[in-house]
Amino acid sequence: MPPPPSDPESTAPPDAHERERLGNVHPSGWRNPQPADRYRLVVVGAGTAGLVAAHAAAALGAKVALIERHLLGGDCLNVGCVPSKAIIRTSRLYAEMRDAEQYGARVPADIRVEFPALMQRMRGIRARISRADSVRRLTAAGVDVFFGQACFTGPDALTVDGAHLRFKKALIATGARPDTPSIPGLVEAGCLTNENVFDLTELPRRLLVIGGGPLGCELAQAFRRFGAQTIIAQRWPLFLPREERDAAQLLSDAFARDGIEVRLNTRAVNVRVEGGQKLVDLVSDDYKSTVAVDAILTGTGRVPNVEGLNLEAAGVEYDTRAGIRVDDFLRTSNRRIYAAGDVCLEHKFTHTADASARIVVQNALFLGRRRLSALTIPWCTYTDPEIAHVGLYVRQARERDIPVKTFTIPMHDVDRAIADDEEAGFVKIHVKEGTDRILGATIVARHAGEMINELTLAMVAGIGLRTLARVIHAYPTQAEAIKKAADAYNRTRLTPTIQALLRRWLTW
Amino acid sequence: MSSEPSMDDQTLDQLQRAAFGYFVQAVNPANGLIADTSRENSPASIGVVGFALSAYPVAVERGWMTREDAVERILATLRFFRDSDQSGSPEATGFKGFYYHFLDMHTGARVWRSELSMIDSALLIAGALAAGRYFTAITAGELQLRELVEVLYRRVDWRWAQHGGTTINHGWKPESGFLHYCWDGYSEAIVLYVLALGSPTHPIESDCYQAWTATYQWEHLYGYDVLYAGPLFVHQFSHAWIDFRGIRDRFMREKRCDYFENSRRATEVQREYARRNPHGFAGYDEHCWGLTACDGPSNQLAELANERRRLFGYAARGVPYGPDDGTLGGWAALASLPFAPEIALCAARTMLQRYPEMLSAQRYTSSVNPTLASADGGAWVSAGHFGLDQGVVVMMVENYRTQLIWRLMRDCPYVRTGLRRAGFRGGWL
Numbered sequence: 001m002p003p004p005p006s007d008p009e010s011t012a013p014p015d016a017h018e019r020e021r022l023g024n025v026h027p028s029g030w031r032n033p034q035p036a037d038r039y040r041l042v043v044v045g046a047g048t049a050g051l052v053a054a055h056a057a058a059a060l061g062a063k064v065a066l067i068e069r070h071l072l073g074g075d076c077l078n079v080g081c082v083p084s085k086a087i088i089r090t091s092r093l094y095a096e097m098r099d100a101e102q103y104g105a106r107v108p109a110d111i112r113v114e115f116p117a118l119m120q121r122m123r124g125i126r127a128r129i130s131r132a133d134s135v136r137r138l139t140a141a142g143v144d145v146f147f148g149q150a151c152f153t154g155p156d157a158l159t160v161d162g163a164h165l166r167f168k169k170a171l172i173a174t175g176a177r178p179d180t181p182s183i184p185g186l187v188e189a190g191c192l193t194n195e196n197v198f199d200l201t202e203l204p205r206r207l208l209v210i211g212g213g214p215l216g217c218e219l220a221q222a223f224r225r226f227g228a229q230t231i232i233a234q235r236w237p238l239f240l241p242r243e244e245r246d247a248a249q250l251l252s253d254a255f256a257r258d259g260i261e262v263r264l265n266t267r268a269v270n271v272r273v274e275g276g277q278k279l280v281d282l283v284s285d286d287y288k289s290t291v292a293v294d295a296i297l298t299g300t301g302r303v304p305n306v307e308g309l310n311l312e313a314a315g316v317e318y319d320t321r322a323g324i325r326v327d328d329f330l331r332t333s334n335r336r337i338y339a340a341g342d343v344c345l346e347h348k349f350t351h352t353a354d355a356s357a358r359i360v361v362q363n364a365l366f367l368g369r370r371r372l373s374a375l376t377i378p379w380c381t382y383t384d385p386e387i388a389h390v391g392l393y394v395r396q397a398r399e400r401d402i403p404v405k406t407f408t409i410p411m412h413d414v415d416r417a418i419a420d421d422e423e424a425g426f427v428k429i430h431v432k433e434g435t436d437r438i439l440g441a442t443i444v445a446r447h448a449g450e451m452i453n454e455l456t457l458a459m460v461a462g463i464g465l466r467t468l469a470r471v472i473h474a475y476p477t478q479a480e481a482i483k484k485a486a487d488a489y490n491r492t493r494l495t496p497t498i499q500a501l502l503r504r505w506l507t508w
Numbered sequence: 509m510s511s512e513p514s515m516d517d518q519t520l521d522q523l524q525r526a527a528f529g530y531f532v533q534a535v536n537p538a539n540g541l542i543a544d545t546s547r548e549n550s551p552a553s554i555g556v557v558g559f560a561l562s563a564y565p566v567a568v569e570r571g572w573m574t575r576e577d578a579v580e581r582i583l584a585t586l587r588f589f590r591d592s593d594q595s596g597s598p599e600a601t602g603f604k605g606f607y608y609h610f611l612d613m614h615t616g617a618r619v620w621r622s623e624l625s626m627i628d629s630a631l632l633i634a635g636a637l638a639a640g641r642y643f644t645a646i647t648a649g650e651l652q653l654r655e656l657v658e659v660l661y662r663r664v665d666w667r668w669a670q671h672g673g674t675t676i677n678h679g680w681k682p683e684s685g686f687l688h689y690c691w692d693g694y695s696e697a698i699v700l701y702v703l704a705l706g707s708p709t710h711p712i713e714s715d716c717y718q719a720w721t722a723t724y725q726w727e728h729l730y731g732y733d734v735l736y737a738g739p740l741f742v743h744q745f746s747h748a749w750i751d752f753r754g755i756r757d758r759f760m761r762e763k764r765c766d767y768f769e770n771s772r773r774a775t776e777v778q779r780e781y782a783r784r785n786p787h788g789f790a791g792y793d794e795h796c797w798g799l800t801a802c803d804g805p806s807n808q809l810a811e812l813a814n815e816r817r818r819l820f821g822y823a824a825r826g827v828p829y830g831p832d833d834g835t836l837g838g839w840a841a842l843a844s845l846p847f848a849p850e851i852a853l854c855a856a857r858t859m860l861q862r863y864p865e866m867l868s869a870q871r872y873t874s875s876v877n878p879t880l881a882s883a884d885g886g887a888w889v890s891a892g893h894f895g896l897d898q899g900v901v902v903m904m905v906e907n908y909r910t911q912l913i914w915r916l917m918r919d920c921p922y923v924r925t926g927l928r929r930a931g932f933r934g935g936w937l
């Protein structure tokens with residue numbers, strides 16, 4: 001059984017924002033409706049995937065039931081993207097204030113971080129965004145919302161809170177939860193994950209972040225910028241192991257500039273509590289050390305929520321680590337039941353959950369044949385600089401024997417980046433050699449997340465670098481880096497032979 | 509390009525000879541070990557010893573040392589390594605035919621808890637092989653020299669360094685086993701792979717090399733198509749021994765290029781970066797460049813106006829993503845002589861004119877940082893000399909002038925085998 005979700009009533013400081021949020025995502029005193037005779041679609045889990053599917057299906061006229069055991073909006077709204085981006089924005093402000101001189105600006109000498117204030121701002125933003133996910137909006141859209149633990153009783157039925165629901169089709173979108181590493185003493189000492197870190201009311205003076213993936217990196221940087229003495233321990237030689245090396249290297253450098261103590265190739269092997277502080281033993285090959293901190297945050301992966309659903313009764317095959325088994329149409333081993341979002345996808349992002357939910361609605365309700373593999377999925381790590389990617393990495397192309405060439409524009413070649421003093425980074429566009437077809441791209445830049453969308457669009461629309469070179473980009477913008485890469489491609493088409501011919505023409 | 513003066517042959521000769529002089533000063537004649545740096549209490553570096561072994565033939569050719577003297581020094585070195593403690597214990601000299609990176613100058617025992625270094629062992633073996641190809645006389649000494657070279661090369665268990673995986677690990681420690689370096693991407697390890705593939709006794713499989721080249725990045729950067737690696741030394745070290753002109757592995761065939769031409773382009777890229785000088789450091793321009801592995805001013809001044817400007821010690825500085833703290837390796841331009849003679853000579857000449865303090869005892873220091881001024885108003889300069897720098901200068905200047913080392917290694921059957929098994933074809937192969 002997974003650890004019980006925290007009691008909805010006891011998260012965070014109970015201020016007006018929290019009351020509004022909880023009123024939207026799990027109102028106390030909610031009475032589950034009488035179940036309909038049979039539902040066209042039952043959705044288990046009301047995170048991003050579940051909500052998107054429920055709203056989309058209901059809008060098209062299906063009778064939909066949505067079941068949630070904890071909070072509507074799932075991870076993204078409550079303990080993921082929304083709160084993290086809110087505090088990241090504030091952390092960036094503090095970083096700029098500290099760097100003010102470099103922009104030719106003066107700020108007061110003592111910059112004090114008001115942690116409670118910035119967390120309150122986060123709660124306000126979260127409450128405001130929770131309105132779109134609210135139970136009222138769902139019921140107004142005609143969705144029957146049930147709070148409780150769903151439990152399958154057969155291939156086409158389940159129970160929730162004593163009620164029996166029959167369905168023509170079902171979608172399991174129960175998401176994933178943090179995978180806490182099995183380090184001796186960690187649980188006893190207490191550690192933070194994304195599920196409780198946004199409930200903090202006080203900034204830890206000294207913080208150890210275990211895990212150098214996107215979550216660990218984003219929060220380590222944010223907390224460092226708030227003033228916490230921060231150490232980040234990553235077991236692999238580089239951060240963000242999926243990303244390409246140069247991106248990881250630039251991030252490492254940025255962390256060092258922020259004053260984060262970077263420990264790569266390092267594992268935490270033991271935790272104990274002594275004198276009110278947590279002592280953690282770290283090992284890096286033959287180098288051993290112990291650090292004393294006040295809080296430990298882990299970002300070491302996510303495991304799918306597949307327990308407690310009695311999936312066996314429904315004939316749905318699953319794996320405790322990889323999640324629910326689905327085919328390319330997102331159908332499980334039970335033809336009536338689909339899955340979407342973190343519970344079954346390798347790429348656990350909000351936008352992927354959204355896209356997969358839409359595929360399920362088409363395929364489950366309208367005999368659609370839309371494939372997961374047809375999606376072009378970008379992603380972004382919202383550190384400073386941001387690191388964004390879409391499509392293939394160079395190593396993936398080379399593994400598939402696709403000859404690949406990369407057009408690289410360092411951001412220090414981009415006028416706007418120079419004017420903004422945001423030069424750390426690059427745009428790399430990978431093309432199939434000999435063509436202008438974009439295989440993938442990686443962007444490291446302050447606004448990489450915004451910029452990657454242009455390249456995703458190009459790939460989905462089948463636009464190559466040749467066409468991109470004809471697209472007028474507003475000057476000066478950082479996205480112009482993309483046009484520069486396209487222009488560089490065009491110049492390589494100017495072979496010596498063609499150059500000679502052109503010269504003959506022009507001197508004629 | 510050049511309204512700037514180039515460098516005359518005499519100056520080049522002086523620089524090369526002064527570089528070689530390091531190996532005469534820094535040696536322990538009893539065992540042939542050479543100090544990593546000229547600083548006090550510096551241990552020996554096996555990589556530096558490798559460069560020394562190849563530098564002796566150059567010295568003999570140029571008349572800076574007698575043949576007998578050179579043979580004696582090499583014999584002392586090779587005998588030491590042959591007889592060294594290969595048990596792999598924390599105090600030994602080596603294991604499985606490899607050696608610890610840093611050794612005590614007198615006892616030859618491991619120091620600094622340094623790792624068993626595969627790449628530096630490869631440099632040592634490459635140096636030995638070059639010496640073996642040069643000293644071909646039928647004297648007792650030279651016969652024994654060649655025999656010892658064979659013994660040392662055959663003893664290296666390259667297979668073991670694969671550790672059952674698809675690539676060669678770069679380091680090992682008795683305390684913790686194989687180290688978890690990131691081995692991805694183009695690096696100076698080509699010579700390591702060639703020697704490992706060419707081994708008559710413990711060769712690695714050729715798919716090991718393919719697995720490594722699969723991590724290459726071919727990038728169009730600053731107008732050049734280049735197999736990318738940040739620090740300049742990566743594009744130089746393997747070339748000190750191997751002549752890559754015209755020979756192509758599968759990757760280079762696909763890209764219609766070769767590693768020699770690539771190093772030329774990489775040198776141009778360094779120049780383009782210096783021209784842009786994104787961090788606004790003093791001194792950088794198209795005639796003043798060279799971000800590579802070198803010493804740095806990290807123990808200088810807390811007194812920095814801008815806290816963002818971090819300084820590093822010995823580090824592999826690179827282009828275009830850094831790290832770049834305004835420190836240039838003055839010798840790096842000379843080491844690119846064979847690939848890009850005009851711009852390399854021009855840069856070497858210009859930098860010497862601007863920063864004569866870059867030489868001490870007429871020899872290149874490891875690095876210069878014009879942004880940081882020293883007490884007497886010149887640029888900051890690294891103290892003493894580093895052996896690796898001297899070695900690469902001696903060898904690359906020689907390859908530029910006479911191709912001596914390249915010629916020696918082109919005839920080495922192990923190198924030919926290694927290159928062939930890596931998939932190289934064409935050219936002189």
